[in-house]
Amino acid sequence: MEKDNFTLVIKFTLLGFSEVQGLQIFFTLFLAIYLLTLLGNAIILFTIRLSPQLHSPMYYFLSELSLLDVCYSTTTVPKMMAGFINGSQSISYQSCVAQLYFFHFCGGTEGFLLTVMAFDRYVAICNPLRYSSIMSKMVCAQFMAGTCLVGTIHSTIQTVLTFRLPYCGPYELEHYFCDVPPLLKVACADTSINKVVIMINVGVVALCCFILIAGSYAHIVATILKMRSEEGKRKAFSTCTAHLIVVLTLYVPCVLIYLQPATTNSVQKVMSIFYTAITPALNPIIYSLRSEEIKRAMKKLVFRKVSS
Numbered sequence: 043m044e045k046d047n048f049t050l051v052i053k054f055t056l057l058g059f060s061e062v063q064g065l066q067i068f069f070t071l072f073l074a075i076y077l078l079t080l081l082g083n084a085i086i087l088f089t090i091r092l093s094p095q096l097h098s099p100m101y102y103f104l105s106e107l108s109l110l111d112v113c114y115s116t117t118t119v120p121k122m123m124a125g126f127i128n129g130s131q132s133i134s135y136q137s138c139v140a141q142l143y144f145f146h147f148c149g150g151t152e153g154f155l156l157t158v159m160a161f162d163r164y165v166a167i168c169n170p171l172r173y174s175s176i177m178s179k180m181v182c183a184q185f186m187a188g189t190c191l192v193g194t195i196h197s198t199i200q201t202v203l204t205f206r207l208p209y210c211g212p213y214e215l216e217h218y219f220c221d222v223p224p225l226l227k228v229a230c231a232d233t234s235i236n237k238v239v240i241m242i243n244v245g246v247v248a249l250c251c252f253i254l255i256a257g258s259y260a261h262i263v264a265t266i267l268k269m270r271s272e273e274g275k276r277k278a279f280s281t282c283t284a285h286l287i288v289v290l291t292l293y294v295p296c297v298l299i300y301l302q303p304a305t306t307n308s309v310q311k312v313m314s315i316f317y318t319a320i321t322p323a324l325n326p327i328i329y330s331l332r333s334e335e336i337k338r339a340m341k342k343l344v345f346r347k348v349s350s
Contacts, residue, residue: 052135058125058218069126082326083108093339099182111322114148118318122218138220143201151193160255291321
């Protein structure tokens with residue numbers, strides 16, 4: 043009981059980028075990026091919600107992706123911006139647990155969602171006649187619920203295994219948010235099991251999902267090249283390119299961080315910024331620019347608003 047009470051009063055110090063001078067200027071930059079994330083993803087969500095022509099599995103999955111991006115960024119970016127002003131900052135044990143849990147929930151759910159989106163594109167392009175029967179509304183809802191379930195299992199495993207460890211002072215984390223690798227460095231116990239779990243649960247699973255996505259797109263590209271219609275080829279490539287760009291911006295940094303334990307703190311933090319702050323802001327831009335359907339839907343909504 044005394045040990046539990048002691049653990050609950052622990053406060054970790056997030057060192058963030060405190061070793062770099064003149065960080066205040068970055069506050070404005072990342073505030074703009076964060077606001078762009080909120081605005082861009084909100085526009086995607088409302089456009090899909092208010093446009094009946096976008097009520098299809100592909101855009102249902104895109105809605106979930108936009109919602110996850112908002113949550114993903116909100117979990118880490120505000121704390122990082124505070125660090126740009128204050129330098130190092132403290133975070134309570136309970137808040138650290140919550141931040142790690144929701145960070146891995148959003149990341150894990152999004153990773154599996156991108157795999158489901160690749161399958162959706164595979165069925166739409168390689169089996170168009172069976173698309174409606176395979177990707178029914180019920181199947182779509184089951185896939186979306188399944189991604190959340192997998193994300194919950196993933197984040198629960200990471201959180202429980204990480205915070206079962208005792209921690210030693212001075213409780214300083216070489217990061218701008220609570221994540222598994224920096225926490226393991228201040229643990230006062232053997233962390234070999236945790237490292238194996240990271241390798242399997244994060245790195246290898248992410249790598250396997252990436253391989254599945256790559257396999258799906260190998261079949262997709264082969265099918266597209268056989269199309270006779272140049273317009274059909276262009277449309278298919280446009281949709282798939284947007285998804286592939288999002289996959290690369292999420293999976294490549296994650297695999298590099300969690301499969302490379304020797305990665306330096308500075309490199310780890312820079313890569314983390316990329317997929318926690320920049321990628322969620324870029325996703326709505328990528329999809330809105332690459333999808334003719336979304337652009338047409340946005341124009342219709344704007345025209346309807348102006349006309350009224």
